[in-house]
Amino acid sequence: IIQQLGGSPTPSSTxxxxxxxxxQARVQVRPQGQMVVLNGRKAWCSGASVLSHALLxxxxxxxxxxxxxxxxDQPGVTVTDQGWQAVGMGATGSVxxxxxxxxxxxxxxxxxxLQRPGFWQGGIGIAACWYGAAQSIAERLRxxxxxxxxxxxxxHLGAVDSALHAAAEVLRVSALMIDAAPLDDAELLARRARxxxxxAAEQVMLHVGHALGAGPYCRDRQFARLIADLPVFLRQSHAERDLAALGQQVLTETWML
Structure with a gap:
């Protein structure tokens, strides 16, 4: 992101x-010489306790x-223990x-x-992570x-396979389109893919749970972690609000094979 916007990341930094x-959490910025000064509270800062730097x-x-x-690591920055009580994705420490x-x-x-090349493409990358978690959950059923x-x-396995297959095809096509035109506006592509x-991920969790019952939730630590983590990660989507934005974009589109 820094390179896309003309900067250089600090060496040996995280x-x-x-x-x-x-x-309720908005940071204000004001100029001060060659730098800027920050005041305010930033929410959902993943990894805050172990990072050296942040873009925000x-x-x-x-x-x-x-x-x-x-x-x-400077005066004026306080990493709190507030704002994150989730069991799912608890390891991110998003305080x-x-x-x-x-x-x-x-x-x-x-x-x-928001306007840089790569913003919406990155949103598809997040969807690929959703897919990876859903695939691992599905392997228990297979x-x-x-x-x-x-x-x-x-x-249930057939339903899971059809959902994952559709998601995988969309991700593959999205990757090919981005590689072919990396600077194009990818908002519509990303909204559809996400x-x-x-x-698909929601269908996988539903069908695997119906098929296997409580056993893996209680006895399989990795499965229990995935089934707790994935719903939290999926909520980076804004659900019906994102679907409404997609609907607005396709009002004049034509669906074709």
Missing amino acids: WGMWAAEPP TAWDHHDRQQLVAVAL EVLFEGAEAQAIGNPGDY SHCAQHEEPHALA AVVEH
């Missing part, structure tokens, strides 16, 4: 990207979003970080983070069906 914008979105006095790079006069560097111009001749479990993969 970075996070914090762009969540809940209304903040807001200037014109109410424009500005991406900034900040070193976390709130408080900025009080912390120095940072502006990266690009206001609005560049292993079960290979060892037990159960018609209902096989029906909707398909989100639905």
